[in-house]
Amino acid sequence: MTRRIAQLLAGLFLYGFAIAMMLRGGLGASPWDVLSQGVVLKSGLNFAIVTNVIGLLVLLLWIPIRQRPGVGTVANVLLIGPSIEVGLWMLPEPDGLWQQILLLAGGLALLAVATGLYIGARFGPGPRDGLMTGIHRRTGLPIWVVRTSIEVTVLAIGWLLGGTVGFGTLAFALLIGPMVGVTLPLLRVPEASRRVAERSEERAAGGVGQGAGVIRIGDAAQ
Template structure:
């Protein structure tokens, strides 16, 4: 391993871990806002209302189920994929422990806005580290590759489905859900440019990273 590559790796690993922790913390901030959650979080919320498990534990279970759906799509796991599945949920649970609930509307809006910003920055951090897509992004890109459908259509179909199921189970759908859908793409795209680690050789063997960037962009 060259000294240049070692320096890049010394940055990429902490960037991945910090990004995944902040991603879960951003989820907790948005949910504490109680004005609507992101689509997959609506699903986890809904399931959590019926099981004696924490939101973070439900998130890990859902991630595991999504990874099983990768098998027929022949998607390849990366270390970032596995760590995403294992760490985002627990970091969200930590967020719930330290972020208080509030009935004050402007504070709830502020919590949601802060959470969305933190989540977008966290996305830029862990995608920019180039360790593989998260479970849900990999499912989107895999379905796009196998079906040939536009990635925006695959993403929309998946998120509408999980929102509908989560809402029927008791998840929180609101104006925040709509705001997330409209704003997360441009915000993530901005932070991806800020935090991307320039690799010495383009990872041509990992096409899902480019597809994932397209998925975030919408």
């Protein structure tokens, strides 16, 4: 449990920081941020507010694919925005093209690792990544195919609304799917380890016999 909580919080912070790196790079925002930029231009609302509202709307798309939210889903909505602001505060404006490229490349790599961390903690994915994993689960399509398809669709809508598209946007749309396909299996907390931890917690709370019985019933129901 300690590892899962630490992995969730670290992943969410790094996720927002990675987005800030790409924004500071100035070579093009990620597809979801292009969408947020477009909505900001059309509505005049704050970027952070638009990002949170889009996240809540994406949750509605979980209904037809029967994806259930978890603690990680709520934490994503609450923590990503502040972590982006922290990243933008900490990162200086780049002085030249080579620094922009480094920020872009580093942001992409960090985002893939952060996604693997917080989804792998098994507290539930965020709204956008939950849409990815839910479609993957329902259709059987590879994660990288689902992620790339979603990113390209969101990018097109954001561009039509007036969002900024650049080289970094294209790199993100094409590369983040395969990168997450690598990091997610590597960073996922093993299911067996999670069940052992849950059994230990239940035994401590209700007794060895009672806890073991509950687990056996739950396992049989699954």
